[in-house]
Amino acid sequence: MNIQPIGEANDYVGKGMAEGEVAREHFAMSISLAQAMVKGTGNHYSEYMVGGCMVVHGKVGRNVVVQMTGGLAYMLDEDDTIIPKVNKEIMKI
Numbered sequence: 001m002n003i004q005p006i007g008e009a010n011d012y013v014g015k016g017m018a019e020g021e022v023a024r025e026h027f028a029m030s031i032s033l034a035q036a037m038v039k040g041t042g043n044h045y046s047e048y049m050v051g052g053c054m055v056v057h058g059k060v061g062r063n064v065v066v067q068m069t070g071g072l073a074y075m076l077d078e079d080d081t082i083i084p085k086v087n088k089e090i091m092k093i
Contacts, residue, residue: 001017001019001020001021002020002021002023003017003020003021003022003023004022004023005022005023023042025042025043025044025061027041027042027044027045027046028045028046028047028049028052028054030047030049031049031050031052032049032050032051033050033051033052034049034052034053034054035052035053035054036053036054036055037054037056037057038054038055038056038057038058039057039058040056040058040059041056041058041059041061043061043062043063044061044062044063044066045060045061045063045065046064046065046068046071046073047063047065047066047067048066048067048068048069049065049069049071050069050070050071051069051070051071052071052072053071053072053073054071054072054073055073055074055075056073056076057075059081060075060081060082060085062085063085064082064085064086065086065091066087067090068091
């Protein structure tokens with residue numbers, strides 16, 4: 001299954017999916033205390049997120065965990081492409 005939201009999307013987009021793809025930029029943007037495990041993300045992953053925990057085991061776009069406050073992001077970086085995308089001035093790796 002491949003879901004491609006047009007416009008804004010809120011809670012329950014893709015709920016209950018066992019496999020598939022939700023194509024969208026700004027994944028987990030401006031939400032609090034969310035928990036997610038995803039295979040990959042587009043640009044602006046966990047932008048302005050407060051708390052919570054994200055697990056990514058796949059490719060990510062630019063702007064990784066931009067301005068995330070007090071949360072955790074676990075990312076599997078098998079090809080050394082994620083760390084250069086993290087703003088080390090405001091994020092601890």
